[in-house]
Structure formats: C-alpha cells, structure tokens
Amino acid sequence: MRLFIWAFILSVLFTHLADAQSHINRAHSDTAAILGLLFQKKLLLVPDEYSLNEIQHIPSMAPKISYDAQTGHWTAISQSYKQSHKRRYRKTNGCTIVTTLVVKVSDRSHKVVSRKKQKTLIPNFE
Numbered sequence: 001m002r003l004f005i006w007a008f009i010l011s012v013l014f015t016h017l018a019d020a021q022s023h024i025n026r027a028h029s030d031t032a033a034i035l036g037l038l039f040q041k042k043l044l045l046v047p048d049e050y051s052l053n054e055i056q057h058i059p060s061m062a063p064k065i066s067y068d069a070q071t072g073h074w075t076a077i078s079q080s081y082k083q084s085h086k087r088r089y090r091k092t093n094g095c096t097i098v099t100t101l102v103v104k105v106s107d108r109s110h111k112v113v114s115r116k117k118q119k120t121l122i123p124n125f126e
Contacts, residue, residue: 028107031065034074037110038063043103045080073113074105084121093124 038044039052044063046055055061063078078101085094098120104113 029074029110031074034065034076034105035063037105038076038103041112043101043112043115044076045078045099045101047080067107072107074107076103076105077101078103083124089121089123095124096122098122 035044035052039046044052046052047061050061055063060081061079063076065074065076067074080099082097082099083094084097089095100118100120102114102116102118104115105111106113
C-alpha cells in the first residue's frame with residue numbers, strides 16, 4: 001500500500017512539473033506575426049528594391065528572430081550592407097558599412113521593448 005501511495009504522489013508531482021514547464025515555454029505569437037509587425041513599424045532593415053518575402057530567401061539579408069521564454073520577448077536582428085569611399089577609406093579600396101538593428105518585442109503586448117542600432121566600418125582589402 002505504501003508503494004502505491006508513493007507512486008501516486010510521484011506521478012502527480014511529475015505531471016505538474018511537466019505542465020508548469022509547458023506554460024513557461026509557450027509563445028502567444030509566431031515569427032510571421034512578429035516579422036509583419038516589425039515590417040509595418042519599419043523596424044527591419046530592408047533595402048528599397050526588395051520586399052519582405054524576397055529577403056527571406058537570401059540568408060545574409062533575412063532577419064534572425066528568436067524567442068526568449070524566460071523574459072517573454074522576441075528578439076529580431078536585421079542587417080544591411082553598403083559600400084563607401086569616404087574619410088580615411090577614400091584613397092584605398094573603400095569600406096563596407098554594416099548596419100545592425102536589434103529590436104526586442106514583448107510577446108503579450110506586441111510593444112517594442114528596446115531597439116539598438118549599430119554601425120560598423122569594415123575595410124576592404126585585397
């Protein structure tokens with residue numbers, strides 16, 4: 001009888017733990033909804049001649065989206081590339097300007113929590 005009671009208590013305990021973990025990891029939105037929201041708010045770096053559907057097939061231009069279950073935020077990272085021959089790169093092969101935009105969106109309210117834009121100059125060498 002004792003063995004039956006312990007088995008019952010352990011089975012109830014394990015089912016509640018599994019159920020609690022499934023509620024934590026569940027997102028209310030999917031990546032397509034978040035992409036559409038960010039594109040609508042113009043928070044994705046997309047070149048003028050491309051649409052959102054076209055850049056999905058180009059790996060270097062496609063935004064990277066991930067979900068953090070602990071904070072309940074979606075993180076979208078998009079990049080754009082541009083060539084320049086200005087300043088100290090004027091007399092060399094120029095440089096590539098990489099602009100990175102990191103946007104965090106709340107899963108429940110769909111509001112932008114934070115955004116960070118960073119520009120990096122990478123010299124072009126042969």
